[in-house]
Amino acid sequence: MQIQIAANLPQTVSVENLFVNRANGQFVAELVAPAHADRGHRIRLTGQVHEQTLVPVLKRFKSAGEEIQENDIDYIAERTSTLGRQVVTDASLLIGKSPRRGIRSGQPVNMRNLGDPVMVAKGKLVSVILEQGGMYLSVSGRTLEAGGDGDVIRVENIASRKTIQAEVIGPQEVRIITRQPQLAAAE
Structure with a gap:
């Protein structure tokens, strides 16, 4: 999507008239550029809302047997609907554990791949x-x-x-x- 704003106007965009259908997660919104302008360029936007969960991930690769410390953990937002039941969503379950197989950085961790440190x-x-x-x-x-x-x-x-x-x-x-x-x- 391209939004064109005259060079002499503020380069901003606002969301107005937002409607969300909570039953199916669909939304309709109106974008106005520049933001809040009475005669601004208006664009209708539709889409789907997806619930997200903050998931703990490792900041760097951890090989099998390495102990996971609190400072090894970062977070990413993942769609809740795509998370499996075995994905770790609580960082406290990672601390003090070690991978059974190597874990790449930035990837959700599967509970079955965790064990006690070697x-x-x-x-x-x-x-x-x-x-x-x-x-x-x-x-x-x-x-x-x-x-x-x-x-x-x-x-x-x-x-x-x-x-x-x-x-x-x-x-x-x-x-x-x-x-x-x-x-x-x-x-």
Whole structure:
């Protein structure tokens, strides 16, 4: 749309006579140029109103495992009708989490792509701890998966080359998951 205003008049536009049909979201408005002029150029404008929601997005690319901080968050307006149920609309749900897969800047974040920050990266050496009763053993292992605090991951015992399940309990530290002893049924 082109609006032409004489060079000696103010280069402004006003919206007058705005009508919105709340049932279907359609609107009709009259634009006047220059703004509020009695003899200004009048243009009829029709369109559709779309509700928008401010959605938190990341300011820069975040790769898998990086923790999201409050200063990493920006906001964009998105049509509410196009937002999926899994799109994060509350910034507090992002803070302290990390992506499972990289997230580009300026893109809405899917809840399913968030997890706890990675404490142990894949392929790193870790201390593998076994505590049972009064016994405490520690061996070296290599992680086969990345994991955050409390995640159960696969770890390869360096000495025996056996794969075990272990819970991440700290940076470069995992605890072997043991099965509960089975009690014999008494007859």
